Amino acid sequence: MTQPAPRYALYYAPAAESALWRFGSATLGYDAVTGADVDLAVPPGYEGLDWSEITAEPRRYGFHATLKAPFELANGRNEGALRAFARNYVAGRPPVRLAGLSINALGRFIALTPSEPSEELQRFAFDIVQAFEPFRAPLSQADLARRLQSPLTPAHRAYLEAYGYPYVGDAFRFHMTLTGSLPDAEVASVKAALAQAYVQALPAGPVPIDRVAIFKQQSRSSHFVLLDSIPLG
Template sequence: MTATPPRYAIYFAPSADSALWRFGSGALGYDAITGGDLPHAVPPGCEGLDWAALTAEPRRYGFHATLKAPFELSDGRSEGALRAFARNYVAGRAPVELAGLAVNALGHFVALTPAEPSEALQHFAFDVVQAFEPFRAPLSEADLARRLQSPLTPAHRAYLEAFGYPYVGDAFRFHMTLTGALPQDLISPVKTALSSAHAQAVPPGEVVLDRIAIFKQADRASRFTLLDSLPFG
């Protein structure tokens, strides 16, 4: 089998010592810092479910919010250059404050989303997409075909062609995924259970996006792991 090149992603991932990181990583059963499994923090009321199966897809990526979706490096770009650029990028950047996070259902999966809309967050996310674009190799035919399996609006299609991902710019929605796609009858009870668990585990109040993270996937069969966590300023 031909080896696939590594992929990188620019995420928001909270600091490793935060309650938010512990909650999200526990829900997924995976620590992207160590690359190892964690005991699943199954929310009360969901003990009878196959929680490992319900979280298998997001576990591959680690707990995060996508800013720039996974990409292979473009010709002439190296991992070292990407990391150096990221360090320079965060040097003069100010944090983005959110009015908290809430557990919501997005279609068939459950995720943490901002409690209130944030124009600053939208601008920041699109700035990341554009700033790191020179490092992104064009999508392969297979990756493009996979993306086109989802119904896309003309605007989504334009974003896909320009940035390799359809959900950027005004189509971006900040979310930190907690489950994979759920059967219809499980969406509401799992959302309720995770909402209660989140309220108990993470102190209420503002969430500050004070860093970006570079995650790396060694090959397409591997999970993503944290390469760098880069605080702003």
């Protein structure tokens, strides 16, 4: 039987020694640098919630913001070539400076999102989507069917057909996921708890998007792990 191909993704992931990385990894209970679970940082007063279950879905992916969504490698491409291309591509790009990050609810899940809109960030993300497109294999029928289960606008469907992911270009929204889908009754309280924890863990102020990370998932049942973290510029 043919082994499933690994998947790769281009993410923003903070430096492993940063307070932001420690906050995100502890919130999810997983460190994608080591590939190991870590103690969950459950906000005080919320010990009654099953925090392991709340964070189960994003834990599989590690703490990150998606730049180019997970993909299998195209025929004729290999991991070494992907890593070499990424190093060359990233070396000449300046960091993107955000005014800050804040905790917000996106529908029924909680994430860190930019405090202020950034056109520079939008352009940066779409540049990466396009630049790495030659490395992406076409979506399998199963993956395409899974994507089509979500309600998509005509523009989203066009992006899906072109890039294997519907939320790129003007549909891109930078976010660093901290929970899975929550019951409606818990969204506001979990958001408030994570907002308080974030303010206590990190100083307010600008956040530089200063690196691009390559994450790898060996099989669909495994967690993503950090393969490369390449500083911009």
